[in-house]
Amino acid sequence: MTSERICVGAIAGAFGVQGEVRLKSFCAEPADIAGYGPLTTEDGRRSFTVRLTRPVTGGLGARLSGVATREDAEALKGVTLWARRAALPSLPDEEFYxxxxxxxxxxxxxxxxxxxxxxxxxxxxxxxxxxxxxxxxxxxxxxxxxxxxxxxxxxxxxxxxxxxxx
Structure with missing residues (x-):
């Protein structure tokens, strides 16, 4: 298809003071974003494993590997997260990414x-x-x-x- 990677979410900002982020999932089932393996930034320079912590207003609270402080989390605001296409499920007929x-x-x-x-x-x-x-x-x-x-x-x-x- 068109891409080896698919945008599955974005970081909406920091949540709390311990490096947690507010994550906006673009998946049909928002929590599925954590199951698509390591997610990368659009340029592919950074990779994160995602552990969801709780639902929050406007998205999901999450911990990203390598993000330990509020400042680290704030610096990622607006960054899109990409999954390998092969990690995503096949779609039924008449459904499309x-x-x-x-x-x-x-x-x-x-x-x-x-x-x-x-x-x-x-x-x-x-x-x-x-x-x-x-x-x-x-x-x-x-x-x-x-x-x-x-x-x-x-x-x-x-x-x-x-x-x-x-």
């Missing part, structure tokens, strides 16, 4: 190119694909009705966008 969809070409049912997936948003009512083609930006609900086909092998999505006057 967001990282696999980013960059895919999007065509309409007649084969006209609409653009490429630039981002995926979830504001609580389901995923929305942001498709950019030239100066045009489309926001498509990621539903079977609007996106009937995702072909990861061909790196293409077939979409049937709603009419703009609806």
């Amino acid at each position: 967001h990282a696999d969809l980013i960059g895919l070409e999007v065509v309409d049912t007649g084969g006209q190119v609409l653009g490429r997936v630039r981002a995926i948003y979830d504001h609580g009512a389901g995923d929305i694909l942001e498709v950019v083609g030239g100066s045009q930006i489309l926001l498509l609900p990621f539903t079977r009705a609007v996106v009937p086909t995702v072909d990861l092998t061909a790196r293409r999505i077939i979409a049937d966008p709603p009419d703009s006057d609806e």
Whole structure:
């Protein structure tokens, strides 16, 4: 697929005075983040084992290997955490990692190119694909009705966008 590593979370800041961090998990089951082996920073320069300590407001409390003080934890605020793709579970049919969809070409049912997936948003009512083609930006609900086909092998999505006057 698109990457050997997948972003599974981010450090939201320090929690307490003993080097604990507030961890924001991007996993479907937030606690699963601790089970994906050592996590690395985006640049791969640092690696952490994660031990969850407790639920906290806006995420999970966690201990990261090599982080012993509040100052160490604060210095990591905003750092994203990445897992090896091989450590993540296989998904059932019709489910996709967001990282696999980013960059895919999007065509309409007649084969006209609409653009490429630039981002995926979830504001609580389901995923929305942001498709950019030239100066045009489309926001498509990621539903079977609007996106009937995702072909990861061909790196293409077939979409049937709603009419703009609806």
